[in-house]
Amino acid sequence: MNNLLRTSPQKTAGLVIGIFVLLVCIVSSIVFGVADIKWRTVVDSFTAFNGSQEHLIIRTARAPRAFIAAIAGAALAVAGALMQGITRNPLASPSLFGINAGAAFFIVAASAFFGASGLSAFATLGFIGAAFTALLVYVLGSIGKDGLTPLKVTLAGASMTAFFSSLSLGVLLTGGQTFDQVLYWFVGSVAGRDMATFNSAAPYMGAALLGSFVLARHMNLLALGEDVATGLGQKTVFVKMGAAVVIVLLAGGSVSIAGPIAFVGIIIPHVTRYLVGIDYRWTLPYCAVLGGILLLAADIGSRYIAFPKEVPVGVMTAILGVPFFVYIARQGGRAHE
Amino acid sequence: MKGASRVSAIQADKLTLSYGKKPIFSDLDLRIPEGRITVFIGSNGCGKSTLLRSLARLLKPEQGTVLLGGSEIAKLSGKEIARRLAILPQGPLAPEGLTVHQLVKQGRYPYQSFLQQWSREDEAMVNKALQATGMDELAGRSIDSLSGGQRQRAWIAMTLAQNTSTILLDEPTTFLDMAHQIEILDLLFDLNERENRTVAMVLHDINLACRYAHHIVAVKAGAVYAEGAPEEIVDEKLIREVFGMECQVTRDPILGTPLVIPYGKGRKVTARE
Amino acid sequence: MSNWVTIRGRRLSFQVPRRTIAVLAALFLVNVIVMIACIGFGSTFISPLAVIRSLLGIGDSSNDMIIFTLRMPRVVIAVMVGSMLAVSGALLQGIVRNPLTSPDVIGISGGASLGTIVFILYFSHVSIRFMPISSIAGAFGAALLIYLFAYRGGITPLRLVLIGIGMATALTAVSYMLILTASFTPTAVAVKAFTFMTGSIYGVSWTKDVLTLLPWLVVLMPVALIYARHLNVQELGDEVAASVGSSVNAKRTMLLFVSVALAGAAVAIGGTINFIGLMAPHIARKLVGPAYGGVIPVSALIGSLVLLLSDLVARVAFIPLDIPAGVFTAAVGAPFFVYLLYRHRHS
Numbered sequence: 008m009n010n011l012l013r014t015s016p017q018k019t020a021g022l023v024i025g026i027f028v029l030l031v032c033i034v035s036s037i038v039f040g041v042a043d044i045k046w047r048t049v050v051d052s053f054t055a056f057n058g059s060q061e062h063l064i065i066r067t068a069r070a071p072r073a074f075i076a077a078i079a080g081a082a083l084a085v086a087g088a089l090m091q092g093i094t095r096n097p098l099a100s101p102s103l104f105g106i107n108a109g110a111a112f113f114i115v116a117a118s119a120f121f122g123a124s125g126l127s128a129f130a131t132l133g134f135i136g137a138a139f140t141a142l143l144v145y146v147l148g149s150i151g152k153d154g155l156t157p158l159k160v161t162l163a164g165a166s167m168t169a170f171f172s173s174l175s176l177g178v179l180l181t182g183g184q185t186f187d188q189v190l191y192w193f194v195g196s197v198a199g200r201d202m203a204t205f206n207s208a209a210p211y212m213g214a215a216l217l218g219s220f221v222l223a224r225h226m227n228l229l230a231l232g233e234d235v236a237t238g239l240g241q242k243t244v245f246v247k248m249g250a251a252v253v254i255v256l257l258a259g260g261s262v263s264i265a266g267p268i269a270f271v272g273i274i275i276p277h278v279t280r281y282l283v284g285i286d287y288r289w290t291l292p293y294c295a296v297l298g299g300i301l302l303l304a305a306d307i308g309s310r311y312i313a314f315p316k317e318v319p320v321g322v323m324t325a326i327l328g329v330p331f332f333v334y335i336a337r338q339g340g341r342a343h344e
Numbered sequence: 345m346k347g348a349s350r351v352s353a354i355q356a357d358k359l360t361l362s363y364g365k366k367p368i369f370s371d372l373d374l375r376i377p378e379g380r381i382t383v384f385i386g387s388n389g390c391g392k393s394t395l396l397r398s399l400a401r402l403l404k405p406e407q408g409t410v411l412l413g414g415s416e417i418a419k420l421s422g423k424e425i426a427r428r429l430a431i432l433p434q435g436p437l438a439p440e441g442l443t444v445h446q447l448v449k450q451g452r453y454p455y456q457s458f459l460q461q462w463s464r465e466d467e468a469m470v471n472k473a474l475q476a477t478g479m480d481e482l483a484g485r486s487i488d489s490l491s492g493g494q495r496q497r498a499w500i501a502m503t504l505a506q507n508t509s510t511i512l513l514d515e516p517t518t519f520l521d522m523a524h525q526i527e528i529l530d531l532l533f534d535l536n537e538r539e540n541r542t543v544a545m546v547l548h549d550i551n552l553a554c555r556y557a558h559h560i561v562a563v564k565a566g567a568v569y570a571e572g573a574p575e576e577i578v579d580e581k582l583i584r585e586v587f588g589m590e591c592q593v594t595r596d597p598i599l600g601t602p603l604v605i606p607y608g609k610g611r612k613v614t615a616r617e
Numbered sequence: 618m619s620n621w622v623t624i625r626g627r628r629l630s631f632q633v634p635r636r637t638i639a640v641l642a643a644l645f646l647v648n649v650i651v652m653i654a655c656i657g658f659g660s661t662f663i664s665p666l667a668v669i670r671s672l673l674g675i676g677d678s679s680n681d682m683i684i685f686t687l688r689m690p691r692v693v694i695a696v697m698v699g700s701m702l703a704v705s706g707a708l709l710q711g712i713v714r715n716p717l718t719s720p721d722v723i724g725i726s727g728g729a730s731l732g733t734i735v736f737i738l739y740f741s742h743v744s745i746r747f748m749p750i751s752s753i754a755g756a757f758g759a760a761l762l763i764y765l766f767a768y769r770g771g772i773t774p775l776r777l778v779l780i781g782i783g784m785a786t787a788l789t790a791v792s793y794m795l796i797l798t799a800s801f802t803p804t805a806v807a808v809k810a811f812t813f814m815t816g817s818i819y820g821v822s823w824t825k826d827v828l829t830l831l832p833w834l835v836v837l838m839p840v841a842l843i844y845a846r847h848l849n850v851q852e853l854g855d856e857v858a859a860s861v862g863s864s865v866n867a868k869r870t871m872l873l874f875v876s877v878a879l880a881g882a883a884v885a886i887g888g889t890i891n892f893i894g895l896m897a898p899h900i901a902r903k904l905v906g907p908a909y910g911g912v913i914p915v916s917a918l919i920g921s922l923v924l925l926l927s928d929l930v931a932r933v934a935f936i937p938l939d940i941p942a943g944v945f946t947a948a949v950g951a952p953f954f955v956y957l958l959y960r961h962r963h964s
């Protein structure tokens with residue numbers, strides 16, 4: 008295998024460096040913005056909080072934003088890696104398979120029609136919506152003798168995305184929502200969130216991330232195919248169910264706190280495989296770290312691309328994601344002919 | 345114990361299985377003799393692959409039981425079965441970039457747990473499997489960079505690492521050229537000779553089946569048409585009934601096993617003096 | 618009695634299945650009825666009879682005002698945009714030989730929509746007549762990119778569709794970014810652009826929209842009809858097409874050109890209305906069989922019918938709110954897509 012990091016010490020070192028970069032990105036995300044803040048002040052606001060305006064901004068606006076970007080990016084990347092493994096489709100990811108759009112629609116519709124409000128309700132709705140759409144797309148993509156083919160499942164995902172996005176828009180327009188809210192539920196954004204938002208979904212997402220690491224060994228075997236895995240004594244149904252629960256918690260949770268953000272779930276797993284190969288025990292932790300870094304970096308970039316205006320981070324990831332997507336589709340297109 | 349009344353490695357009693365509404369086989373009884381090579385032959389779609397897969401619990405029969413060394417397979421846990429019986433499905437596909445060593449290591453899955461992930465025994469069995477298949481030199485290579493024959497040897501190495509007394513293989517020689525087919529079958533033959541492992545497989549080539557099998561099971565329309573040693577059961581009538589083809593059966597000039605030569609058309613060449 | 622009607626003149630000869638003619642006539646009639654209904658429904662109800670009287674020029678003047686300046690243009694645009702999208706989809710499905718594609722699925726509509734938004738934001742001082750050109754340029758840009766990215770010693774349907782789907786998402790994102798970052802954009806323009814991206818024919822007028830779209834329809838539709846028969850051969854695969862003497866690449870390029878231009882022009886006025894290009898050709902094939910000579914005109918009538926009905930619901934269901942018609946084509950289209958997947962499960 009010609010991946011970049013081959014030996015275990017190299018991979019461990021890479022992961023440590025990755026975690027360090029992630030921390031730097033979190034601090035940078037807090038520091039840079041319309042009003043730049045000194046690094047020193049950031050540290051002080053947590054160690055010696057003095058109630059000043061700057062400290063308040065850090066603790067109520069900048070820090071939650073950074074934390075949300077980090078965990079949403081990690082969650083989407085890990086969910087993408089698991090989905091690509093389970094469906095054996097290199098383009099699988101929460102956004103392309105409609106899961107993000109479905110989760111967003113459930114939240115939008117429930118708040119419009121049933122007066123659902125509050126952050127924990129949003130998180131729950133996100134989970135339900137993600138689970139429902141994932142099941143729907145999986146069933147649709149598996150219709151037919153040849154089972155789950157990359158083409159069918161991708162088309163099913165694309166059409167469900169169009170379906171749920173259109174319905175969400177209809178609901179938002181009839182409900183007289185503001186343009187900012189509409190945009191938020193369409194492209195995803197991490198701006199203007201508070202700590203309570205982060206707290207509403209982070210515990211589930213954290214648990215799901217840990218759960219994914221436990222699954223890693225079993226995912227390695229499942230990658231050899233259902234028959235081989237069963238032949239070696241694996242209860243493949245349990246592994247798939249476990250992975251499905253983890254994916255739903257990760258994707259649903261990230262939508263409920265950051266909206267439907269595209270392409271992180273495609274880009275990062277591929278970058279990770281290039282770095283450390285295909286052993287899930289390495290790829291999943293790498294995905295978590297690199298996913299967090301990507302979304303944080305995209306979010307910082309989104310503040311400067313049209314300074315002083317901000318662009319939602321979902322727009323940034325979509326634009327960054329296309330070259331990757333094209334590359335992967337060209338590779339994958341060849342492999343499946 | 346190589347006696348006349350052999351113990352069966354796998355025994356199927358009154359097996360019934362259907363695909364949707366279409367019955368594949370019903371009330372089928374079968375014994376796979378221990379320590380021998382058994383080969384299933386039959387025309388396309390006769391149910392031989394389905395049969396092999398249900399013997400390996402990849403398919404669940406609607407009725408009947410499969411006994412693995414005397415115990416009912418449905419009552420054993422997945423890992424218990426995997427420690428006694430290995431199955432190599434047809435045309436397995438390794439993910440891009442997987443190395444031979446990584447693949448063979450997966451054969452130890454049934455012996456591992458969350459805390460016990462890489463014991464001394466695991467390592468020894470993996471090395472032994474790599475040596476037995478002649479793959480130790482190629483262990484660091486990725487599967488997709490190998491030739492078809494090497495790839496199949498890598499997969500067989502994985503089933504060997506499983507350290508089971510019985511190995512089932514579904515058409516292990518499909519898509520291989522003749523030299524590689526012989527290479528794979530010789531490997532399985534040696535494994536049976538040296539380590540007394542029970543081998544049962546589906547093969548398409550009748551002549552190769554006759555050459556390597558101690559025991560042949562001819563399957564026709566979801567039922568066992570005949571079973572026994574090739575030299576005892578393979579004749580013109582069997583080929584006609586099972587494959588719907590006219591032929592002449594002679595002896596292999598090298599090994600003396602039955603050799604099936606189809607009638608049908610072709611150029612005629614008269615031997616010159 | 619033969620199942621075919623043969624028409625032979627000195628220079629032309631063609632054969633049409635009797636069934637196709639019957640279906641065309643029936644669909645035409647249904648279209649007319651639905652158009653009258655669409656003109657009648659709204660915040661003020663006008664009876665069908667009054668509508669017909671007005672159309673004949675003998676109605677009362679208060680109705681005339683509503684009918685001719687408000688509702689008629691919208692109905693006419695629905696017919697035009699719906700039929701253009703449907704024909705574009707029918708051609709595309711034939712070219713790509715995949716029944717699950719359409720201009721909106723593979724990103725061509727996304728390109729057209731980006732072209733339109735660039736025009737709205739940066740060329741608003743130029744005459745609206747040029748807007749379709751900007752949209753069509755966007756559609757061609759997208760088509761070209763998708764084609765180039767998908768080309769790898771040939772084009773496979775799978776790769777084309779996959780790359781198209783990715784491009785669709787990306788182009789939408791670029792459109793959002795343009796809307797948001799154009800520093801002079803007031804929120805009203807942004808909302809308008811956003812509604813446009815879902816597909817809406819709200820507030821269209823004779824001079825601004827109908828006249829802008831008309832030339833494109835008049836030029837492109839006949840070409841689509843004439844070239845349609847080449848698709849019959851193309852569907853059998855490149856080798857067969859070449860062996861019966863159809864110059865595969867030239868014809869395919871021509872058909873692709875027409876398909877992209879139709880989608881581009883339709884998007885310029887109607888926005889990215891999803892799923893019509895996917896649905897209409899399928900319903901058409903179900904009605905008249907797979908021969909493209911019949912599929913193209915029947916698709917056009919069905920596309921127009923679908924958009925008429927979707928827009929009617931969008932307009933009437935939540936009075937006084939006017940929902941983009943694209944929401945309803947998607948609400949109908951996605952379940953339809955599911956049905957298609959189910960039906961094609963064996964192929």
